[in-house]
Each structure stands twice: as structure tokens, then as C-alpha cells.
Amino acid sequence: MGLCPTVYRFTRKTKCLLLLALCLCVLAWVAAFISGTVKPFELVPTQVQKWERMGSEVEAGLNTEPGGLYTPTELLQTKEKEEEELPKAPCPKKSPLLRGPLPLSFEPALTLGRVEGENGAVSGGQYQPADCVAQQSVAVLIPHRNREKHLLYLLHHLHPFLQRQQLHYAIYIIHQAGEETFNRAKLLNIGYLEALKDYSWDCFIFHDVDLVPENDHNLYTCDQQPKHLVVGRNSTGYKLRYKGYFGGVTALSRQQFLKVNGFPNSYWGWGGEDDDLRKRVELQRMSVVRPPAAIGRYTMVFHQRDNGNEVNKDRMRLLSKTSDMWKKDGLNSCTYQTLSVERPPLYINVTVNIGKPPSTH
Ligand code: UDH
Ligand code: MN
Numbered sequence: 079m080g081l082c083p084t085v086y087r088f089t090r091k092t093k094c095l096l097l098l099a100l101c102l103c104v105l106a107w108v109a110a111f112i113s114g115t116v117k118p119f120e121l122v123p124t125q126v127q128k129w130e131r132m133g134s135e136v137e138a139g140l141n142t143e144p145g146g147l148y149t150p151t152e153l154l155q156t157k158e159k160e161e162e163e164l165p166k167a168p169c170p171k172k173s174p175l176l177r178g179p180l181p182l183s184f185e186p187a188l189t190l191g192r193v194e195g196e197n198g199a200v201s202g203g204q205y206q207p208a209d210c211v212a213q214q215s216v217a218v219l220i221p222h223r224n225r226e227k228h229l230l231y232l233l234h235h236l237h238p239f240l241q242r243q244q245l246h247y248a249i250y251i252i253h254q255a256g257e258e259t260f261n262r263a264k265l266l267n268i269g270y271l272e273a274l275k276d277y278s279w280d281c282f283i284f285h286d287v288d289l290v291p292e293n294d295h296n297l298y299t300c301d302q303q304p305k306h307l308v309v310g311r312n313s314t315g316y317k318l319r320y321k322g323y324f325g326g327v328t329a330l331s332r333q334q335f336l337k338v339n340g341f342p343n344s345y346w347g348w349g350g351e352d353d354d355l356r357k358r359v360e361l362q363r364m365s366v367v368r369p370p371a372a373i374g375r376y377t378m379v380f381h382q383r384d385n386g387n388e389v390n391k392d393r394m395r396l397l398s399k400t401s402d403m404w405k406k407d408g409l410n411s412c413t414y415q416t417l418s419v420e421r422p423p424l425y426i427n428v429t430v431n432i433g434k435p436p437s438t439h
Pocket of ligand 2: 286288378397
């Protein structure tokens with residue numbers, strides 16, 4: 079009795095009120111439990127529950143708070159990203175995919191669709207190895223007009239050939255619009271200038287459309303010196319045409335080509351422009367290197383002389399002036415109008431208006 083004297087002092091009315099309040103409390107708690115707002119014994123959410131809730135909100139796109147904690151899903155995605163972006167090792171100096179001399183095929187029924195199907199990893203004319211970083215980034219420049227079948231044969235062989243060499247590369251077709259006299263050298267200057275708008279290529283291969291390499295040890299990369307790749311071809315009995323021959327296919331680095339101010343723009347019609355480039359190289363105290371004869375072998379698809387590419391009768395006179403002209407006539411004076419740049423899967427097609435030879439010509 080003495081322990082709780084106040085209880086004894088409650089009136090019956092007060093007792094009833096207290097009982098009623100207690101009942102209301104219990105009722106409210108039961109209602110909250112049923113509606114799910116409160117879990118029994120866990121009225122304060124734990125940290126784990128907070129993360130779980132944040133996770134489901136992030137997934138539902140509700141939690142936009144910056145710097146929030148990672149949910150398990152986010153952690154997984156970040157890990158996958160890190161694995162994807164792991165830096166690739168450089169490709170080996172010598173590609174393990176090279177196969178040496180391979181038989182070439184020139185099927186009349188070949189289609190562009192088939193060549194596209196065989197080169198699914200090429201897109202917008204460009205390719206790079208999937209699992210290593212290429213030793214060089216190379217732009218192949220092909221002057222072109224009215225040689226569609228030759229172009230198809232070349233694409234058919236060149237894409238797998240360059241992929242076996244594990245190069246990062248792109249193939250540019252520089253297409254001369256109109257019917258005026260052909261100008262191979264100017265088209266190649268344009269190819270260099272246009273390709274550099276896409277990427278800072280290390281190396282440029284200046285490539286006739288009708289020459290198909292027979293041996294993939296003939297590397298489409300640039301060396302310390304400008305390189306001439308056509309040591310021999312079927313049409314010359316696989317002999318070098320003459321000692322200083324520098325035509326057909328050549329490889330010059332971005333800097334080497336810039337140093338010689340590129341090709342001359344003033345050679346219209348067939349011949350002389352390749353000799354002029356060799357003279358420019360020599361004037362800069364560089365020398366020409368070549369692969370061994372057994373490797374620098376090409377098949378030239380048979381053709382006659384094209385209309386609009388008649389022998390340039392002026393070429394000897396022009397060649398006697400290279401040492402005066404190289405600084406004025408070249409990359410720094412190459413004017414043209416780009417009509418279109420198309421990017422189908424296997425090449426970049428740059429169509430240009432290059433003007434015409436001067437009327438005194
Ligand atoms: N080219 C064209 N279209 C032309 C002219 C030239 O695309 O109308 C390009 C093409 O990339 C070609 C390159 O310029 O490979 C060189 O021209 P070319 O193949 O005519 O030169 P090549 O020295 O032949 O191979 C010269 C004429 C050979 C006549 C042989 C007759 N038996
Ligand atoms: Mn030819």
C-alpha cells in the first residue's frame with residue numbers, strides 16, 4: 079500500500095479515461111502495422127534499410143541526389159565499365175597474324191555487298207584491332223576515277239591484309255569529278271589534307287587503285303625514311319621498273335610528306351609526278367627504302383591507258399625545275415573544291431573538283 083499511494087487516490091472516472099486512452103493507443107499501433115507504415119520492433123530504420131530503399135529509388139529513377147551512396151547494382155555496373163576501359167597493351171612489333179604470300183582472286187562476280195560482309199569490323203572506312211593498340215595509325219589514299227572494278231578488287235584484298243598487320247587504318251578514295259585531264263598527284267595531296275581533318279594519322283600510303291599486294295609481310299607502315307613498296311609487279315616481270323622508280327605505292331609519314339611540301343599540283347596527265355616526289359625527298363636529304371624483292375610484289379589488274387590520262391608531254395620540263403618549284407608548288411598551294419564526303423562501310427569517298435590544266439598547257 080505504501081508503495082503506490084497515488085493509484086489509490088484515482089477516481090473511478092480517471093481510471094476509465096486512462097483505460098480508454100490505452101485502448102486508443104493500441105488500436106492506432108495495430109492500424110499502422112496493418113497499413114505497413116511501421117514494422118513491429120523496428121520503428122527506427124537501420125542503415126541497411128536506408129541503402130536498400132535508396133537502391134530501389136535509384137532504380138526507379140527517383141533518387142537524383144548527387145554524391146549518393148552506390149547501390150549494389152551501381153557497383154556492379156561500375157566494375158563492368160572498369161573492365162571495359164582497361165588500357166589495351168600495344169600490338170606486337172610483328173603481327174602474329176601474317177601469312178606471307180597468298181594467292182589472290184579477281185572474280186568478275188565479286189560484289190561490294192560480299193566484301194562488306196567479309197569485313198564486318200570495318201565501319202566508316204576505318205578499323206582498329208579489338209584487343210591491342212596498333213603500332214601506327216595509317217591512312218591509305220587512293221586516287222580514283224572510273225575504275226570501280228579495280229577498286230572493288232583492291233578493297234577485297236586490302237582490308238583483310240591491313241587487319242592481319244594489326245593496324246589502325248582508314249581507306250580514302252579521292253575521286254576526281256568531271257572529265258578534265260586526270261591529276262594523280264593533286265588528288266593525293268587532297269587526300270592527305272582531307273584525311274588529317276578526321277585524325278592525326280602517323281603514316282600515309284599513296285596507293286594506285288589497280289595494284290594488289292601479294293605478300294602481307296610488305297608492311298603498310300612508315301619508316302625513318304620514305305618507303306617505296308612496289309619493288310616488282312606482274313606486268314614488269316617483278317623487276318623494278320628503273321632505279322629511281324617511286325610510283326605505284328609509297329609510304330611517307332605525316333612529317334616526311336609535310337617536309338617535302340607533298341606532291342606537285344602541276345602534273346596533269348600520266349607520268350613524272352612520282353619522280354618529282356622522289357626528287358623532293360632527295361632534296362630534303364632523305365633516302366628511299368624498299369622491302370626485299372621477294373616481299374614487295376604486286377599484281378596489277380590489267381588495263382589500258384585511260385581516256386583523260388594521256389602522257390604528260392610537259393613532264394621532263396617540269397622535272398628539271400623541281401628544286402625551284404617544290405617550295406611553291408605542293409601542299410601549301412593545293413586549291414580544290416570538295417563536292418562531297420561519303421562514308422559507306424568500307425571507305426571514305428571524297429569527291430573533288432580540282433580544276434583543269436592551265437590553258438597554255
Ligand atoms: N587513275 C584512275 N582513273 C584514271 C586514271 C588514273 O583512277 O582515269 C588512278 C588509278 O589509281 C591508277 C593511277 O591513277 O592506278 C595511275 O594510273 P595508271 O594505272 O593508268 O598508270 P600506269 O602507270 O599505266 O599503271 C599507264 C598506262 C598503261 C598502258 C598500258 C598499255 N599496255
Ligand atoms: Mn595502273
